Amino acid sequence: MNEIKIKDLILDNKVLVGPMAGVSDISFRSCVAPLKPGLIYSEMISSKGIVYDNQRTKDMCIIEDHEGPVALQLFGNTIEDMVEAAIYIDQNTKASVIDINMGCPVHKVVKGNGGASLMKDIQLAQDIVYNIVQNVSLPISVKIRTGWDQESINCVELAQAVESAGASLIAIHGRTRSQMYTGSVNLDLIKAVKEAVTIPVFGNGDIKTAEDAINMLEITGVDGVMVARQVMRDPWIVEKIKAAINHETYVDVTTEIKLEWLRNHFLTMCHYLGEDVAVKKMRGLAAQFASGLDGGKKLKAPLVRMQSLEEFDRIVTEYKLEKSEKL
Ligand SMILES: Cc1cc2nc3c(=O)[nH]c(=O)nc-3n(C[C@H](O)[C@H](O)[C@H](O)COP(=O)(O)O)c2cc1C
Incomplete structure (x- = not known):
């Protein structure tokens, strides 16, 4: 059974393409769409940009029909901005999911208390999700890391908080914010998150081959995988993973x-x-x-x-x- 239900949306399969700022724009998503990931994420979109009616930001919310299911990802740090931006997406775009960025490590985003810094304030993170869920009809997903740093691993607590606030899906990159992209992905913590909540959990980080994806699924028990960087190098990784999950042989394209x-x-x-x-x-x-x-x-x-x-x-x-x- 490959289908995954998130609120009223059925994802056809367990392979998600993760958000990448500067990459996951409408053209990238349009070209990855024929490979049929279960869901593809947009690059992160500033909630403030939407609230301030910035045209460039609003253009980032445009989705074409041929794209298949798209999650538009919002970042921000206040309940008011995040709710207003989510309502805009809910009412004016073709998004299938609204994602909340709680994992972005880059200085520009965390210095404004957005992205991964929301992991340092679980109450605020929970309030943001709760208030969005109360005001929109689209399913809400949340993308997290394992914690801010090694001394403050709190992904399990955060996952439970956003689930109780009404989130429908969690994607977890198995590194702390401090790690950025260094060190290895912590599969034990991804497993702990999967076991702590009942909503679908997707494991993310360092999936470069179909075998890596199967490993992630088997070791952690997650409902599916999210792949980001490898899709830039080899978009067919989406098909390769789907084939491996279904025990089918995959012949690479020329x-x-x-x-x-x-x-x-x-x-x-x-x-x-x-x-x-x-x-x-x-x-x-x-x-x-x-x-x-x-x-x-x-x-x-x-x-x-x-x-x-x-x-x-x-x-x-x-x-x-x-x-x-x-x-
Ligand atoms: C160029 C680039 C841009 C990224 N932008 C975002 C982003 O906008 N939002 C987000 O949540 N994660 C972002 N990420 C993180 C990825 O979604 C993903 O969590 C991370 O790269 C680990 O997965 P991977 O090993 O499959 O790439 C970005 C990563 C890269 C390499």
């Missing part, structure tokens, strides 16, 4: 198809952002993607310096030619 996907992502970005902005954004993304390709190192260096879509095509053609000569 490099040709992978590069077509990347080009389509680039074109989609040009459509939404214009070529100038898309090129700048694509440099970093293409480099990540190249690191997931066989012999991709060669591709990476020119891609981070490219100036246009035309140059992208030339670099990719040269790479393919060189690859075919080696066969």
Whole structure:
């Protein structure tokens, strides 16, 4: 049984694509959509930006029909802003879920007491979730870490607090805020959270292969997994994990198809952002993607310096030619 019910929403499968600021915009989500994750998260969206009627922030809330189920993720630190922003999303967007960011470690967000710093104030975190739940009809998910630092691990307590406030799903990245992305993911704590609540829990952190996902599921007993960085390098990880969960064999797509996907992502970005902005954004993304390709190192260096879509095509053609000569 792969379906997961969160409030009135049925997720088709147990593989979620996690939020990534600067990455999970409408073009990335549109291109990942055909791989059919159970749910894909937006990049974090400022509740204050919505409250102050900032057009750029509101544009981040736009979802197209072809995207499949999307969770729009909010960050903020006051009940008033978070509730007003959640009501805006509930009433004006095509979001399937509203997610509350309680895990973001970056200074810009935590210095304003948003993101992971909400883990330091469980009462405020609970009040934010409670008040949002009382005012919107969409299901609410919460994304947390294991705690602020090693001395203040409180994910179990926080998970119970947000569940009692009415949250419908928890995704937990198995690191503290202080760890950022260092050290290993603590599967014991993810397991403890899963055992402490009755709402679906998704385990997150360092899933790079289908085997990593199966490990996470088996060791922690979580209902599903959330993958973030690996989707940038290899979007087909979504299909690979789904196949492994269903005990199906997965045949990886060819490099040709992978590069077509990347080009389509680039074109989609040009459509939404214009070529100038898309090129700048694509440099970093293409480099990540190249690191997931066989012999991709060669591709990476020119891609981070490219100036246009035309140059992208030339670099990719040269790479393919060189690859075919080696066969
Ligand atoms: C570039 C980047 C941006 C991220 N932005 C967000 C964000 O906006 N909100 C959030 O909750 N987590 C964010 N994260 C954290 C990821 O969602 C995820 O929890 C983390 O990368 C661990 O999962 P992974 O090992 O599968 O990447 C970001 C991570 C990266 C690498």
